[in-house]
Amino acid sequence: MSYHVEVRVVPREGILDPQGKAVHGALSNLGFAGVAEVHVGRLIRLELDADSSEDAQRSAIAMCRQLLANPVTEDFEVQILQGVGGPV
Amino acid sequence: MSYHVEVRVVPREGILDPQGKAVHGALSNLGFAGVAEVHVGRLIRLELDADSSEDAQRSAIAMCRQLLANPVTEDFEVQILQGVGGPV
Numbered sequence: 001m002s003y004h005v006e007v008r009v010v011p012r013e014g015i016l017d018p019q020g021k022a023v024h025g026a027l028s029n030l031g032f033a034g035v036a037e038v039h040v041g042r043l044i045r046l047e048l049d050a051d052s053s054e055d056a057q058r059s060a061i062a063m064c065r066q067l068l069a070n071p072v073t074e075d076f077e078v079q080i081l082q083g084v085g086g087p088v
Numbered sequence: 089m090s091y092h093v094e095v096r097v098v099p100r101e102g103i104l105d106p107q108g109k110a111v112h113g114a115l116s117n118l119g120f121a122g123v124a125e126v127h128v129g130r131l132i133r134l135e136l137d138a139d140s141s142e143d144a145q146r147s148a149i150a151m152c153r154q155l156l157a158n159p160v161t162e163d164f165e166v167q168i169l170q171g172v173g174g175p176v
Contacts, residue, residue: 049122
């Protein structure tokens, strides 16, 4: 069965986020007031074949640990959005 | 009142996504089978002061149009996660 998986990779709390800082500055320059904080991360959408949603989640976590996220500076969240197709 | 806003910026359907392709290739090389598709986008978390959640949403959409997303190649989604603090 095929699963849509959404992975969010965000800079760890307290770690310098230069991209977020740059966006914050640019928003101020454009006249957007009231922006207190900006953090920029990555969003990775995967379509995975797996036996179950637990299996898909396990795979996605392994991918984060090995490739998608920097274990020193980033945190990740994995969300299984939906299963598509499968045995009727 | 302060609102947590999550903005997802993703490559538009059908537009070349070189970063997604690169991640797909790297996952295959690492031995992850069963990956059918990969798309890589950006996740922007904002903390905004606004009068209402509609107001926060409007601001965030304007930010996407002016800075956060490329209107030619990317789509965006804005989600108001929660309001924090405010008049008791």
